[in-house]
Amino acid sequence: MSSSFQSVQKECRGWIVQLLFRSLNYILWLQDLLDETMPEEQEIAGIDIGVGASCIYPLLGCATRSNWKFMGTGQDIDERSIQYARKNVMRNHLEDRIKIKHNDNPERILLLDGDESSREEIDEGLQNKELEPSAVCTGTDNEMITTGGEYGFIKRMINESLTYKTRIKWYTSMMGQKKTIKPLVDLLKSMDVRTVRRSVILFTLAYLQITNYVVTEFCQGRTKRWGIAWSFDSTRVVCAKSLDSYRPKSQFSIHFSKPVIDVQSMLKDILNDLDITFTERDEVTVEGEPVSNTWSRAARRQKKLKLDSSSQLQDTEPLFAFRFEFLETADCEIRVSWMRGKDRAIFESFWNHIKKRLEEGCGIIHGSAFAK
Structure with a gap:
């Protein structure tokens, strides 16, 4: 790694060493997010906001992944830092994969809009791609000072993300203060997308909670940093490192004192x-991927009456995607993961139904049993 960033270290020797490994932790976390939620080998285009003189995140990203490209943008940074960033790109021979642009619009963080003219601001190689931006200030004082502090900066990112939604796969940022996490999570869960539906005389607002988000912690020596990521896509993150105390669980597990093969057979019979x-x-x-809620009481009553609803399910979008894994430890552990979907409640109702029937099959009865 040292040889890959030799030229960067020459320019910024005073703080690059400690920054390098902290930044690498962040990049590796982004890789985990993308590996779980995007097709393998798909070209990734990222925006690094507040790129700084070191250009450390684009350099690390491109050095560790051959299918990544970056546009680094700077708003409240000086021209000298921009020039240093461009020199570092050239010295690492990455001019074809990293572009540095000065953002002279104080009203915008992301250099994207819905119109065609704004797309021309982005290098041709980044047009119409999935974007995975990282947003973190890593440099001189005028790079690191922003109105409202880091909470204010990330809040602006969240507000702008309501415009782009799924045009960008993941919006991410690093935080230097743990106290910033909860207000940001509360903000994500209470966002108002303000989609106005018009009729002859009635105006109604549609509200959306951003429920697909992840919070993680980075430890480098005695220094801690935190990362936050959110997405408007329905694909859920299960394996990437996260602090589950800040978000509802996407994975549940239960143990049974029966052989794995017996519990597997029970699960398949239930499905x-x-x-x-x-x-x-x-x-x-x-x-x-269930296409209909067949585990509700109403659905089970309908099945008893032998009412055929299969014709209504053709070409229906799945409610969610699940994955069951069987882990053979001292007993049998079954783990279920919510892989994709927008409605957490329906996934949890599915899991509660499956769990209760598995418990009954293993002789564990809680309350009334399911009618056979």
């Missing part, structure tokens, strides 16, 4: 009974 098509990806993994 078949619910008319849920599933795939056995390997010997210990079962995946599926």
